[in-house]
Amino acid sequence: MDKKHIEVCLTPEQIHHFDLSGKIVVVTDVLRATSCMVTGLAHGVDSIIPVATLEECQAYQLKGYLAAAERGGRQVEGFDLGNSPFQYMNPDLKGKSVVVSTTNGTQAITKSMQARSILIGAFLNLSAVAKHLIFSDKDVVIHCSGWKGLFSMEDTLFAGALLDKLRLTHSFESDAALMALTMYQQAKSDVSAFIHKANHAQRLSRFNISKDIDFCCKLDEYSVVPQLAGREIRVSQ
Secondary structure: OOOEEEEEEOOHHHHHHOOOOOOEEEEEOOOOHHHHHHHHHHOOOOEEEEOOOHHHHHHHHHOOOEEEEEEOOEEOOOOOEOOOHHHHHOHHHOOOEEEEEOOOHHHHHHOOOOOOEEEEEOHHHHHHHHHHHHOOOOOEEEEEOOEOOEOOHHHHHHHHHHHHHOOOOEEOOOHHHHHHHHHHHHHHHHHHHHHHOOHHHHHHHOOOOHHHHHHHOOOOOOOOOEEEEOOEEEEOO
């Protein structure tokens, strides 16, 4: 049986080079948007609505939705939540929908809309996403959110970790995929230490949120596979 193909897009600025039609896109923003989404849905949030702009997020908030907004690593004033996974563990969020706009992650999601389906990936649900892809018959693009259009180490490490789990079922020949896999193989003995050296982790550490970084580096904390359905991200059934 022929292997399915898998590609890696290192930043949203490059996604226009990829044909997404008929494919599964796995969007990852390890620090911290997709880690928050995985955490929230694992803790009972009903759905997450990703939007690109603060104006869209505020419009939903005015309609009564809970709204989470982050820019430059900080929670935007006037919104209910920021971009910490610990905020998404709040039992008061169970059964509710949260509208989210972040610097990088929601931008990558909204730029992936031509795909057949969009999954949300993080180290927190790595094995669950891999299992989903193994049993699918669709080709895959891993879409790294990066940082303001630039390459990020943590998202590329996630791509490499996912590629490592799919080596028997998927073929990948691009330099981006080979680089991501090589980077992960070098870092896999201590992914957390590797990520703590990353530029974005250093940036976030200045906000005294090292515990967020530590949590986002945890492997397979949850078994949920968030999937975009229409405008809402829900747990894939």
